[in-house]
Amino acid sequence: MKKIFFLLFLLPSILLAQTANDLFTTANNLYKEGKYKEAIKVYQKIEKKDQVSSDVYYNLGNCYYKLNEVAATIYNYEKALSINPLHKDATNNLVFAKRLTLDRIEELPKSILQKFNENYLQKLTYNQWAIVVVVLSFLASILFLLFYFSEIPTKKRFYFISSILSFIMLFSSLLITINQYNLSTSKRHAIVFSKKIDVKNAPTLNGNDVFTIHEGTKIMVLDEVDNWKKVKLADGKIGWLIADEIKEL
Template sequence: MKKILFLLLIIANSVVAQNAENLFSTANDLYKNDKLEEAIDLYKKIEDQGMVSSELYYNLGNAYYKLNKVGPSIYYYEKALKINPLNEDVQNNLVFAKRLALDNIEELPKTVFQKFNENWLQKLSYNQWAIVVIVFSFLGSLLFLLFYFSNSPSKKRFYFATSLISFILLIFSFFITYNQYTFYKKNKEAIVFAETTEVRNAPTFNSDEVFTLHEGTKVIVLDTIDNWNKIKLADGKIGWIIASEIKLLNE
């Protein structure tokens, strides 16, 4: 009975994947023919099925960019980079999309570690770092077995040294994976979707306005109270914004 259920599950997943592939192809054709709204509807149907990818979000970002919708275009480019930070096409298009945003926010100076983390460690997502962990664990185990069964002293020294290096790299990559995962969960990034919105000093409508934000600006969500989110900007400014006017990237 379990085997039948497992087989049915495989067949169902295969059908869903094939359907998503067909929808993706159709959506791409619509996009090429400038039927952008229809293409977006099909891309989102694929997203609803859970068949997400960097390419899917990249195409969604492109479609919204052509429609001059700054917030959604930046949002989907950012989501594409969450899946594949090395996607150069997304990186380039995100630069162009950000030029359409009205807010020019200067980032606070970063420490050496923060720069190293952003410029190097975050080039891979935590899922990709997890793959690195698996590779080093497999490689270390294989080299240790070769060391154990080898009869030559020179080979034993070589396999022992390389297996030791692999296990050290395994520990470092595991540590990086854990840190990247923790960073991803703690830093709840969001994009402003409202054309213009006022940020206040408290989660009430009668509180004072501290600054104004526009569509496409990235913020960090620090806290949530009712339908308000406490946010922080790259320049360190903090305030409260209506939750419906931003969209979380980590959803």
């Protein structure tokens, strides 16, 4: 009776997963047949079920790329990389997609620490770093117990040094996890979906135009007032635009 109850409890999750997998297969087949718009609709059904993965967004990006929709292409590749920063295909395709944009924005110079963080630490999400912390905590605890109960001097010395190194790595990983989480929650990025936007110096239609950006450009959202959002470009320029013209990642 307990087994039947357990199976009934898991049944909705199993059916939901199977449905998502079936939809993913259907969408992939539509893509192979060149039916990109139909494939997009099916991928979006998976998204509505909250069963998305980096591959779903990656495939959505591929569909939009085939349809020459620059903003949607870049948006979905960026979404894929936000879930899995190590997705090589999404990384490579994003480079090609960005070449379709009109804006050529030079990034501000970065410090050595910022480059190290971007090139190495951000290759894992804060959730993945949290897993590293859990694994290291178990490892450090086991090594400490082995050190405590070991009676052979050479082994005791080895376990002591290993446990100390594990605790140092654990503490470092914890700091990295907290930092990555803070960066992820504090920085809001978006993709421009309008063909052309005249960015204002104030959140009003009467504000002066300070610069112009085009479809597909990635921006950082700093603040919002009513239907206006304050944004910043990679080169440091700041201005206001209407919220409906962009889509946050």
